[in-house]
Amino acid sequence: MPRVKQRTEALRERALTGALAILATEGAAGLTTRAVAGRAGASVPAVYEVFGDKAGIVREIFFAGFRQLEDELTALPAADDALAGLRGLAEGFRQFVLRNPMLAEVMFARPFADFDPMPDEAGAKVRTIFTQHVRDAVDARRLRGDPADIALVFRTLVEGLAMAEATQRLGGSRQSVDRRFRLGVNTLLKGFARA
Amino acid sequence: MPRVKQRTEALRERALTGALAILATEGAAGLTTRAVAGRAGASVPAVYEVFGDKAGIVREIFFAGFRQLEDELTALPAADDALAGLRGLAEGFRQFVLRNPMLAEVMFARPFADFDPMPDEAGAKVRTIFTQHVRDAVDARRLRGDPADIALVFRTLVEGLAMAEATQRLGGSRQSVDRRFRLGVNTLLKGFARA
């Protein structure tokens, strides 16, 4: 048998960690295959063997981002009120985007021309979390309508507002941004509220 | 005096038209400086002289897109009811995105790592259109609140829903997509409605 393999799952994980660090510090433009390889102490072909191609790296970043988001949203303190729970969900989503702007850009904008996550498998669990919270609110008779529809609209608004805030498009002062974010969330929930 | 200039404003316009065509047919990946030059019957340095760099091309596409969107939203038939006007605005925005998916991607996602339109000058007029419609609704006592805030939230939701629809993330059947889009718009307006 030949020499021992170095292009293993361990390298894959190390390279992914490095790729996330590069993305956070250098931005999408700095995320090159050579940079990922160098940071992982590996050769470029090694990175290609573990990830397939560059889109594979982006895909893993994408999945890692949704796993982290899912963890953070799951770890949110439970609210006694279903509507408060939805507001907390929105705020948790917002904080994730603000703390990980580059990662959020990869997840919710598409800075890389290749790689569309058509079968939106990555975000499925996050979507489930939103739907479950909405379902709770519907069951508690605080909201009215189809939970899947409501959750989709709610998540779309929250994502849009959070991304707008992260890219400085939501206003100037901290207070006006806060106000607008909460206004959007509260108003939509009010519209969905049971008469 | 030397020979007559060819790298003029006329070339700039011709190249921009070609760039928009390339974007619409080949997508963001096909939009290379060489392709733009070739389509305009010009050399690559000629394109650089008129646009500065590739970000300059993207920037012009960006502006052209917002001009077109502005024109379409301005040309929308006037509604007798202020709320119907806002619904029509949302539908007009939606149709623009559906008819120009690649252009919308450049305008509202960020497929190009360089070039952030930080001073969102391009979208200023579109934003004004939204704000004016909201102001009309507030003046007509159909909505309550600060028009700028309402318009920002409203546009964020409409943009998010339209982009989600364009990227097949809003559902499967035409009917469910239609239903969700209208649900989102109507519910938010309901939330903003005067008691």
Place this chain on the structure above:
DNA sequence: AGTTTTACCGTAACCTCGTTACGTAACCTA
């Protein structure tokens, strides 16, 4: 008309990055 000047133009190159062919070397076995 011929020459000179001027500045405009496109060819061809440079650099980075995604991607991969290929020669080299490590490890096991006999």
Place this chain on the structure above:
DNA sequence: TAGGTTACGTAACGAGGTTACGGTAAAACT
């Protein structure tokens, strides 16, 4: 210790953004 098998990294290729540079057309002057 020789051979075979296979993993590894160097170095190259092609595409795309960007630009140096020399050729050349047109005006101006004699």
